[in-house]
Amino acid sequence: MHMSQQEIIANYLNTHYAFFERGLKEEIASSCTIKTFKAGDVLMQSGQYFRSTMLMVSGRVKLYRENEEGGEFFMYYIESGQACALSLICAARQEASQITARAVEDTKLLLLPISMMDTLMTTYKSWYYFVLETYRQRYEELLVTIDHIAFKSMDERLERYLQTQFEKLGTSHLTMTHQEIANDLHTSREVISRLLKKMEQANKLRLNRSFIEWLG
Amino acid sequence: MHMSQQEIIANYLNTHYAFFERGLKEEIASSCTIKTFKAGDVLMQSGQYFRSTMLMVSGRVKLYRENEEGGEFFMYYIESGQACALSLICAARQEASQITARAVEDTKLLLLPISMMDTLMTTYKSWYYFVLETYRQRYEELLVTIDHIAFKSMDERLERYLQTQFEKLGTSHLTMTHQEIANDLHTSREVISRLLKKMEQANKLRLNRSFIEWLG
DNA sequence: AAGTCTGTGTGACTAAAGTCACCTTTAATA
DNA sequence: TATTAAAGGTGACTTTAGTCACACAGACTT
Missing domain, CATH: 2.60.120.10 (Jelly Rolls)
Known part of the structure; x- marks a missing residue:
């Protein structure tokens, strides 16, 4: 056609x-x-x-x-x-x-x-x-x-950021590096790595090389 | 009339x-x-x-x-x-x-x-x-x-805040307490007091009880 | 004048965020 | 397969901001 x-x-x-x-x-x-x-x-x-x-x-x-x-x-x-x-x-x-x-x-x-x-x-x-x-x-x-x-601290902002990403993308698989997330939130890679690690330990997500799985 | x-x-x-x-x-x-x-x-x-x-x-x-x-x-x-x-x-x-x-x-x-x-x-x-x-x-x-x-730290934000106030009010006399400024910037009174003191020492303004004179 | 309230000054501490250094793991490719 | 680059982990430290405690001064009240 x-x-x-x-x-x-x-x-x-x-x-x-x-x-x-x-x-x-x-x-x-x-x-x-x-x-x-x-x-x-x-x-x-x-x-x-x-x-x-x-x-x-x-x-x-x-x-x-x-x-x-x-x-x-x-x-x-x-x-x-x-x-x-x-x-x-x-x-x-x-x-x-x-x-x-x-x-x-x-x-x-x-x-x-x-x-x-x-x-x-x-x-x-x-x-x-x-x-x-x-x-x-x-x-x-x-x-x-x-x-x-x-009003919010970095851990809350990161959590909201991730939620927004997963919602918008309609998937539980976010293909981004820690560095890219840090850039979006205007902070440093180490801060994001550490906070993500905590969220993983709290069973909110699973970390992989270059992508994150959401366990919401 | x-x-x-x-x-x-x-x-x-x-x-x-x-x-x-x-x-x-x-x-x-x-x-x-x-x-x-x-x-x-x-x-x-x-x-x-x-x-x-x-x-x-x-x-x-x-x-x-x-x-x-x-x-x-x-x-x-x-x-x-x-x-x-x-x-x-x-x-x-x-x-x-x-x-x-x-x-x-x-x-x-x-x-x-x-x-x-x-x-x-x-x-x-x-x-x-x-x-x-x-x-x-x-x-x-x-x-x-x-x-x-x-992108900015508190001292830069305070400076811009004061500039805006003085500009808008069209005067070099701002009648506000440190507490009120702190509320507007969502921080604490002590932080504002200290930063104002520094700005006074840098000859940017003069501090008085309940008002500030701008020396811009 | 004594008491009280409000505004400000400041030292000491805590917490959060950012930086530095260096390491390990994983993926890409020569 | 060996080499390199990218991604991530982590301890140690610095800086910035926020908190706590308390002192002090000026203004207003009674």
Whole structure:
């Protein structure tokens, strides 16, 4: 079976953005392009400007906050059916982004020219709700993140981090090194190794070379 | 000179929300109410629901994130000409708020019934921009906050905190106790006292009972 | 003036996190 | 198979932050 680019996009929209109004889907389909990233690719980098809004249709993207020395801090995942909140608004206002996004799986996005934002916003109620809801969700997520770094100690943060990973990935098998986890939480490898060891002794997980099994 | 409630509101809007379209101002003026808070009053509390959107016209409000044990963490100020970002969207979606807002000066707000949000959003471009820009600003502010608690040590955080206070208040005289500062940064009074002492010795400020002079 | 409350200063200690050094194990590959 | 690189384990130490105890000073009360 052969599908045109248009049909493929229409298909993506029906699968992951079913809640969009018919006219909205048509309008998006007629003027967006598809962009593909490989696992590990950087989708956008601190200081970069947006020229389009991004709607994810497959894969998984990790959002990081970066500091001056290149240190990273993991914030949250974006998955299919979700938009990059920043691209929705930075795009509309032509502002530079302050975060880094990296694909952790092969990822497909729809790119919508920012020039469409105004029209979509005022024409389609489902788009307006989508934008606001996306922003609200990300905002709440950031608040929870603040809770954790402001109020919790490293062992609690690590536990929550792992829980989030296993939940999001829908598996009990996390393929990450201690060093990578340490980077995401902006701490050192030794600290993570020691805390993981304790969690293993408490029978919460099993440690292996390069991956962790969750016994939740 | 005597002014009607309507005229007073029109006046507020012209002063603090001059960028609103004429029709938008009229619509707001005809259906909003004024609410007043005294310094120290709590405007909203964790878990509460919004029934209206709030536009500040005078005073100053501090936004906190709270944890289960009642610990607080200062996030940012809201001032006249600004809206509570959460009230813009929680209102639209009828969600519970997760933060606490407290007036630090006597404060006046305009309350807009949430039922108006949809119409305003689709009818007035200046409202749509205002909402998005408000959200974007708060989002960026949260990101900066995360930077600080994730990447910086307490002395740097205190320094930035004081700078923000002096800037926002537009004075070199900050009337706060060490205990209050410690609460905002979610640390202990002794830590703040010691760090302030160091900053005094470095000639960055002068310490007094219950207030601090900035020598910036 | 005596008593009390609040705000601040400070030494001594504890706990948590981060660093350093060095080792072992496992996987990859020459 | 021998060699090397990557991942992880662990003891010892330093630094930072938080806690405890108590002293002291200024302001306010009676």
